[in-house]
Amino acid sequence: MRHSPGPRILHVSRPVEGGVAQVVTDLARAQAATGADVHVACPDEGMLPRVWDTADGGVRGHPWTASRSPGPQLAAEVRDLARVIARVRPALVHAHSAKAGLAARLALRGRVPTVFQPHAWSFEAVGGVTAPLTRCWERRAARWTDRIVCVSEAEWITGRRAGVTGAYTVIPNGVDVARFAPGRRSEARRRLLPDSFARAPLVVCVGRLCRQKGQDVLLRAWAAVAEALPGARLVLVGDGPDAAGLRDLADTTVTFAGATDDTACWYRAADVVVLPSRWEGMALAPLEAMACGRPVVVTDVDGARESLPPADRAHALVPPSDPATLARALLALLRDGPLRAELGRRGRRHVLDHHDARRTASAIDAVYRELLGPAPTTYPATAKYRECTTT
Known part of the structure; x- marks a missing residue:
């Protein structure tokens, strides 16, 4: 008996290094392992493109030209991402961090179910006149966001206090407990x-x-x-x-x-x-x-x-x-x-x-099912780990 393929998901990320890139990598691989049709759009540099370079990873990559911060090049970056979205034709777009959230929501404007995950709010990272401008953008962009996923209750509270309204879900970050295990x-x-x-x-x-x-x-x-x-x-x-x-x-x-x-x-x-x-x-x-x-x-x-x-x-x-x-x-x-x-x-x-990456992937899947309605998926157990001494 053949199983129907999972939904086509497009992850968009400007961070290609560090914690955000690791979250996207782990999530994309976990989703691909369940049969979802997973795509990632990001600049073709850093660690994140490796998620589609792995032969057996099951994730398809799409280079997207984007700088770290907004600027005069933003219009071209939005057009480039819109072309990626048109090629992929995803059932759902999941944008990670501020720059990807900005470009994806401008490109989509609510035409495709959209999840935005700030991974720390942009207005916390800037000062001066830029901070109120970023708060204003996040308030306006919420109308093009079907779900805002926060990685902590505190991040959710920060967003609400800044006036960013909309449908929120709090899903704590998780890590690969087989890869990160005690050793000597x-x-x-x-x-x-x-x-x-x-x-x-x-x-x-x-x-x-x-x-x-x-x-x-x-x-x-x-x-x-x-x-x-x-x-x-x-x-x-x-x-x-x-x-x-x-x-x-x-x-x-x-x-x-x-x-x-x-x-x-x-x-x-x-x-x-x-x-x-x-x-x-x-x-x-x-x-x-x-x-x-x-x-x-x-x-x-x-x-x-x-x-x-x-x-x-x-x-x-x-x-x-x-x-x-x-x-x-x-x-x-x-x-x-x-x-x-x-x-x-x-x-x-x-x-x-509380922070096993499989728990995080399952919770994200539940958000997708609320928005798209497919059958639930089961995330396979990671390889067995051996508790080691730490001397």
């Missing part, structure tokens, strides 16, 4: 770091080197950590526009590892993982780190509180842009091995229970 710290360090790091207290920050992720705040905090705990080391994993300026702030206890596809190994090498963001929807890096059994310290921005086990918030949450409090939180964990181990165990269990 010593083994990870041997693979990644010189011998001098073997026993060093090690803090790792994974994220794009940009203002949003707050590595400048971390480096100001790190001076106090390094002074109080000689021998401690900090590794920044990632690349981005602020790399040169951050290097100017760093001392010899800080290592810039650059971008990598194997972030899981860096999490396993760490004693503590930190993400001092200025704004988020719900960051992936802390979820990935907890899935690897590592304690985290994060700033109390949208999604952070919801991503943590409630019992861990006293140890893991700090105010944004507060180097002194961040330094104290890092020192407290670096000095307390049993606490780190307990937080790591609780974090792993929390991610398994």
Whole structure:
């Protein structure tokens, strides 16, 4: 008996690196595995196009020329995306992040069921006269949006407070709990770091080197950590526009590892993982780190509180842009091995229970079914994982 094909879905994304690109990659692959006809439109650069380069991935790609920010080129970008949409003829378009949400909704204007996922609101990322303009756009664009998907309750509240009305669904981010699983710290360090790091207290920050992720705040905090705990080391994993300026702030206890596809190994090498963001929807890096059994310290921005086990918030949450409090939180964990181990165990269990990527894919599928009405799909279990020791 033949099964009817799943719906034709077009994901549109301007971020081609980092957390948004990973969310789109995981979601597209999960949907393709259930039989959906999945397409992705994005610039032909960075990590995201790899989702259609994989021979057995079942995802079809469509290069879309688009810059990171709106500007004089926007009209041409909208026309280019409209041509992609005309070729694909999707049953539903799912636009990810601000730029894709802007271009897709201008191209479609409600003619095709449209899901918009902000992954942190655009008006949080800008200041001056630009902020009210972006708020005004999001309010107007809601009329061309069948569903706004927020990755946290806090992100939903932020949107509502800004006057963005419409139909919302909150679906927390998820991670691949097979790929991000505990492993031996010593083994990870041997693979990644010189011998001098073997026993060093090690803090790792994974994220794009940009203002949003707050590595400048971390480096100001790190001076106090390094002074109080000689021998401690900090590794920044990632690349981005602020790399040169951050290097100017760093001392010899800080290592810039650059971008990598194997972030899981860096999490396993760490004693503590930190993400001092200025704004988020719900960051992936802390979820990935907890899935690897590592304690985290994060700033109390949208999604952070919801991503943590409630019992861990006293140890893991700090105010944004507060180097002194961040330094104290890092020192407290670096000095307390049993606490780190307990937080790591609780974090792993929390991610398994609440942030498995299969749970996220199933929830997105439910939104699609509300809009399109196809039969439900079943997301297959990921490969079995083996819990490893973390010594």
